Amino acid sequence: MPDQHHHRRFGLPTATALVMGNIIGGGIFLLPASVAPFGTLSLLAFVVLTVGAIALALVFGRLTERDPRTGGPYVHARAAFGDFAGFLSAWSYWTMTWVSNAALAVAAVGYVHVLAPGHDSKGVNLGIALLALWLPALANLAGSRWVGAVQIVSTVLKFVPLFFVAVVGLFFFDPDNLGAFNETGSGAVGGLSAAAAILLYSYVGVESASMSAGEVRDPERNVGRASVLGTIGAAVVYLLGTVAVFGTVAHDDLVNSTAPFSDAVNAMFGGAWGGTLIAAAAVVSIVGALNGWILMSAQAPYAAARDGLFPAAFGAKRRGVPTFGVFVGVVLATLLTVVNYASGSGGLFEILVLITTFSATVPYLLxxxxxxxxxxxxxxEEVRTGRFVWDMTLALAAFGFSFWLVAGAGYAAVYQGVLFLFAGVLVYVWMAARGRREAAGAPGAPARPDVAATPEADPVAADPVG
Known part of the structure; x- marks a missing residue:
């Protein structure tokens, strides 16, 4: 049944918050300690990766000018290379999102225990993880108005304390706390590559505005702007935050730190309240990221369903949100979370998370x-630009960045990811065969309209969010 309710489209601030909120999840709170063993060379790696991520963001903006429908990477891969490439993009992105959502929910548990210690058990941990997963899911099921509101609030609440630590930390900066430029002992290029391998996935989420282009007001203009602004905003937090922590926490302590931002706050102001502040920011950050990624988990199958490449139920919207896709994605993430705590070993969970490391790269590359x-x-003319050389440069940089992501995933991730990716071929065969039968008018099969050729029929209200 078509959506009978007008829904608010995301304005530029909300679309930017969606990109920035999805890029900055829970990993940032451990990032300075993760790259400290490489020395300050890791800051240079950040700069190089930021350039690549911005190039990819600009490419998504250019592509959305050509086709501003929901589905982003899927829509463009299908338009260029056909149904099979489009399906691989959608399948890969979809599996990445719901597995990542389970990982984010599990990551939230440790930070909640910092805020409320003394209740560490499997049952309690599972309850916390499921609460972290389903609260933002309810916001998604309530419609795009709630998704936008939660995304703006959570992005502001996560940005303010991180930016505060980053800026104030510069006043406490002590060069003696820095390690060597290259702590690895290898050449500068080797050290740079090693640091970049840790940081490569820091910018996953740059495609979020493009993926939700059908919900963005004036997407031909705002998707590119939101993608770039959100990426730059995340880069500022990453870079300034890492510099501040490097300069306030002694290098030998930072290498072994399990809470680098908390250690930085305690070093700046004394006491031991930094852990509580950063843990609260981390919980907000993860819940906000889940709000955005739960929406992403429904957008790729929604777009593919409209073209007959995913089951039709994924192609329905209510209040601007593909609610069936949201529900299925959250249920799958819930099952994976339960398996993680019930099995004890977490082996299956770790394998699936490893798969997503590769799966995130496929839509970018395509x-x-x-x-x-x-x-x-x-x-x-289809990308509405006459700046051929500039656009070619951006596209090549984006391709190089995406290829680097694939290489940085590692042999195990690529191997496991390719197996899981091609397992989806069975789904494609089933959907393609059914579509062929329907197109041929097979007895008893309902006719399927050619939705691929029709524009997205989402009603738009006059009062946009943001």
Missing amino acids: AASAQLYFLLSGRR
């Missing part, structure tokens, strides 16, 4: 390739 295809095939 989207960058699609932009190159449109430019090289003489279809430059």
Whole structure:
């Protein structure tokens, strides 16, 4: 049944918050300690990766000018290379999102225990993880108005304390706390690559505005802007925050730290309240990221369902949100979370998280390739730009960044990820065969409209969010 309710589209601030909130999850709170063993060379790696991420963000903006429908990477891969490539993009992205959501929910548990210690058991931990998962899911099920509101509030609440630590930390900066420029003992290029391998996935989420283009007001303009602004905002927090922690916590202590931002706050102001402050910011950050990623888990299958490449139920919306896709994604994440705590070993959980490391790269690589295809095939008018050389440079940089992500995933992640990716071929075969039967008018099969050729029919209210 079509959505009969008007829903608010995301304005530029909300779309930017969606990108920034999805990029900055829970990993940032351990990041300075993770890269400290490489020395201050890791800051240079951050700069290089930021350039690549911004190039990818600009490419998504260009592609959305061409086709501003919900589904982003999927839409562009299918337009350039056909149904099979589009399906692989959607399948890969979909599996990445719900597995990552389970990982985020599990990550929230440790920070909650810092705020409320003394109740550490499997049952309590499972309850906390499921609460972290389902609260933002309810916001999604309530509609795009609630998704936008939660995303803006959570992004502000996570940005303010992190930015505060980053800025104030510069006044407490002590160069003696810094380690060597290259702590690895290898050459600068080797050290840079090693640090980058840790940081590569810091910018996953840059595609969030493109993935939700159908819910963004004036997407031809705002998706590119939101993608770049959100990426730059995340980069500022990453870089300044890491510099501040490097300069306030002694290097030998930082390498072994399990809460680097908390240690930095305690070093700046004394006492032991830094852990509580940062734990609260981390919980807000993770819940906000879950709010955005739960929406992402429904957008790729929604777009694919409209083209007959996913089951039709995924293609329905209520209040601007593909509620069936949201529900299925959260249920799958819930089952994975239960398995993580029930099994005790977490082996299956770790394998699936490893798979998502590779799965996140497939839509990026296909989207960058699609932009190159449109430019090289003489279809430059479809991206509405006459700046061929500039767009080619961006597309090549985005492709290089995406290829680097694949290489940085590691052999195990690529191996496991490719197996899981091709397991989805069975789903494609089933959907493609059914679509062929329906198109041929098989007896008893309902006719399927060619939704791929029709624009997204989402009613838009006059009072946009943001």
